[in-house]
Amino acid sequence: MFKDFDEQYTPKTLDDIVFRNDETKEMLSKCIDGSIGFPSSGRNGIMLYGLPGTGKSALAQIIPDLIEKRLTGQSPDIQYVNIGSGRNGEKLFTKLENQANLMPYFSYHYFVLDEVDNLKSEIMSSLKVLMNVNVKNCIYIMTTNFINYVDDAVLNRCVKFEFNAAPGERWLPRVKKILNDYRIHDLKDDDLLAIIQPCYGSARDIMEAMKRLIDKKLNGEMS
Numbered sequence: 629m630f631k632d633f634d635e636q637y638t639p640k641t642l643d644d645i646v647f648r649n650d651e652t653k654e655m656l657s658k659c660i661d662g663s664i665g666f667p668s669s670g671r672n673g674i675m676l677y678g679l680p681g682t683g684k685s686a687l688a689q690i691i692p693d694l695i696e697k698r699l700t701g702q703s704p705d706i707q708y709v710n711i712g713s714g715r716n717g718e719k720l721f722t723k724l725e726n727q728a729n730l731m732p733y734f735s736y737h738y739f740v741l742d743e744v745d746n747l748k749s750e751i752m753s754s755l756k757v758l759m760n761v762n763v764k765n766c767i768y769i770m771t772t773n774f775i776n777y778v779d780d781a782v783l784n785r786c787v788k789f790e791f792n793a794a795p796g797e798r799w800l801p802r803v804k805k806i807l808n809d810y811r812i813h814d815l816k817d818d819d820l821l822a823i824i825q826p827c828y829g830s831a832r833d834i835m836e837a838m839k840r841l842i843d844k845k846l847n848g849e850m851s
Contacts, residue, residue, distance in 0.1 A: 629846070630839055637806060637835065639686045642694070646683065646802055646831070648794045659787055660694045666787060667736075673759060673768040673786035675744075677775040681830035684771040684791050685742050691769050692738035704734040712743035721754040728761040737766045744770040745777035756781040793829020796821045803838055810842050 639645050642660070647653040659666040659674060666674075674691060676684040689708065696704040707727060709720065728737055747755060756779060759768060770786065772778055803820055807813070823841060827833035 629843070633839065636809075639683070639690055641690070644802075645687050646794045646799050648682075648790070648792055648798070648829075652789055652791070655787075656691075656789055660691065661698060667764070667767055670763070671785055671787055672763055672766055673770060673782070675775070675778070675783060675786035675788045676769070676771045676791045677778075677788065678773070678791035679793055679829065680773050681832050682791050682793055683831045686831070687791070688740050688742060688769045688771050692736075692740065692767065695736070695767065696734050696738070699735040702734065704736075704738055706738045706740055708740045708742070710742045711746040717751065718754065721751065721758060725758055725761055728758060728766050730762075732765050737762070739766065739768045741768065741770045743772065744782075745772040745774045749779075752779045752782065755779070756785070759785045795829075796824040799824050799834060803834065806838050807842070810846065812842065812845050 637644075642653060642657060645653075655664075656674075658664040666672075674688075676688055678684065689706070692706050693703050696702055707724060709724075724739060728739075730737075741755075744755070759766070759782065768786070770778075770782075775783070775788075800817060800820060803824065807815065823837050824834055827837060
């Protein structure tokens with residue numbers, strides 16, 4: 629029943645992301661479509677910050693694809709690094725710097741740095757330097773749960789987006805689409821909100837709650 633669930637509902641466009649407000653989505657859309665001149669003026673980073681579980685990592689991974697498909701119609705190569713996994717040493721940044729110095733095969737070099745707050749202070753300085761390398765041809769997308777742990781010089785090179793929990797009402801279109809795909813149509817908004825609200829905006833918890841709901845409905849365990 630849920631064999632392809634994660635693949636099917638992993639975000640692929642901005643419309644698959646549940647934003648806290650329309651302003652954040654609109655501004656990010658302008659970065660992606662180039663209408664505000666991103667990257668430019670010494671800013672070639674996008675920083676997504678806020679509570680855990682709100683979809684920052686999923687969003688960070690699709691931004692390069694959205695930018696590149698607008699420019700060339702292709703899916704780019706992406707240098708993805710989960711900083712929280714311990715991949716944060718000097719050897720890593722030497723590798724990234726070597727990549728940044730090359731002319732990109734696609735429109736830009738794309739570097740996705742997840743949980744960037746886990747960088748040690750001396751390596752955080754390396755990130756600041758790295759962002760100045762071939763600055764017009766490199767884009768950095770970063771996530772953090774703790775923006776106060778990120779160096780101010782790095783933040784100054786980024787367009788920043790607060791990404792905290794979205795109100796339950798903003799999740800309704802997303803969960804209704806999922807339920808509709810499973811041919812479940814008999815739940816009212818209040819019923820769905822009663823399930824969504826206790827998840828406090830965690831995308832992981834909400835998607836897990838939807839699987840439990842679908843399982844119960846299809847197995848006739850709910851009245």
